[in-house]
Amino acid sequence: MPKKGYKQTSENRKSIKNSGAGQYVRTKEIRKKQSLKMIGRCVSPATCFKKGQVSWRTGLTSSTSLKVKRSGEKQSKTKRSDEWFQSVGKKVYQKISEAKLGKTWETLYGKKKADQRKEVYQKMTSLSGNPNWLGGRSFTERPHEWNETLREQVRERDGHRCQQCFRHESELHFKNGQPCKLSVHHIDYNKKNNKPSNLISLCASCHIQTNYSRKDWEKYFKERVS
Numbered sequence: 001m002p003k004k005g006y007k008q009t010s011e012n013r014k015s016i017k018n019s020g021a022g023q024y025v026r027t028k029e030i031r032k033k034q035s036l037k038m039i040g041r042c043v044s045p046a047t048c049f050k051k052g053q054v055s056w057r058t059g060l061t062s063s064t065s066l067k068v069k070r071s072g073e074k075q076s077k078t079k080r081s082d083e084w085f086q087s088v089g090k091k092v093y094q095k096i097s098e099a100k101l102g103k104t105w106e107t108l109y110g111k112k113k114a115d116q117r118k119e120v121y122q123k124m125t126s127l128s129g130n131p132n133w134l135g136g137r138s139f140t141e142r143p144h145e146w147n148e149t150l151r152e153q154v155r156e157r158d159g160h161r162c163q164q165c166f167r168h169e170s171e172l173h174f175k176n177g178q179p180c181k182l183s184v185h186h187i188d189y190n191k192k193n194n195k196p197s198n199l200i201s202l203c204a205s206c207h208i209q210t211n212y213s214r215k216d217w218e219k220y221f222k223e224r225v226s
């Protein structure tokens with residue numbers, strides 16, 4: 001790689017131009033590969049990217065939007081090979097999530113860092129103009145009954161199917177191909193209300209949708225459960 005500031009000679013430029021480098025062509029093989037990669041990913045007709053849809057980050061750069069900056073940072077941090085994930089990452093992530101289970105940010109990182117995190121999240125949501133931001137309600141401490149055992153019981157009760165799109169848990173995968181468990185959703189959005197009648201299994205893409213028009217979803221699920 002030439003150093004920054006290196007100037008190509010005009011001859012060089014011509015040969016690059018003629019070689020077709022930099023012109024990205026999606027051949028049939030590439031298309032096939034890309035479509036195979038999409039199989040099993042958590043996408044539904046309701047949430048998938050539609051033709052002509054404008055992305056939320058259109059016109060934004062990492063210097064003008066905190067959300068874009070953070071998503072870029074996250075990607076570069078989490079880019080690891082599948083082999084790495086199988087041999088090391090899986091165990092590490094399991095250990096981390098076990099250790100974090102049922103704990104608040106404050107107990108995990110100390111008050112100072114927890115406050116910093118809350119501030120960042122508040123900034124992010126207020127920046128995107130999210131009408132659903134409820135003044136940090138998501139940071140309220142969950143009572144102890146909220147644990148993996150309870151969540152697994154709810155999934156079991158719901159036959160390990162998303163209760164909105166009815167896809168089976170075994171069909172759900174992360175981008176890296178790892179199986180993805182069903183989320184357990186609080187129907188009334190109160191994280192302290194862990195009664196089984198208030199809990200329902202949802203896949204990731206259906207769960208994300210419940211962040212919008214909360215009242216409608218609450219009514220909808222309440223009618224379904226009763």
Ligand SMILES: [Zn+2]
Pocket residue numbers: 162163164165166167202203204205206207
């Ligand atoms: Zn679903």
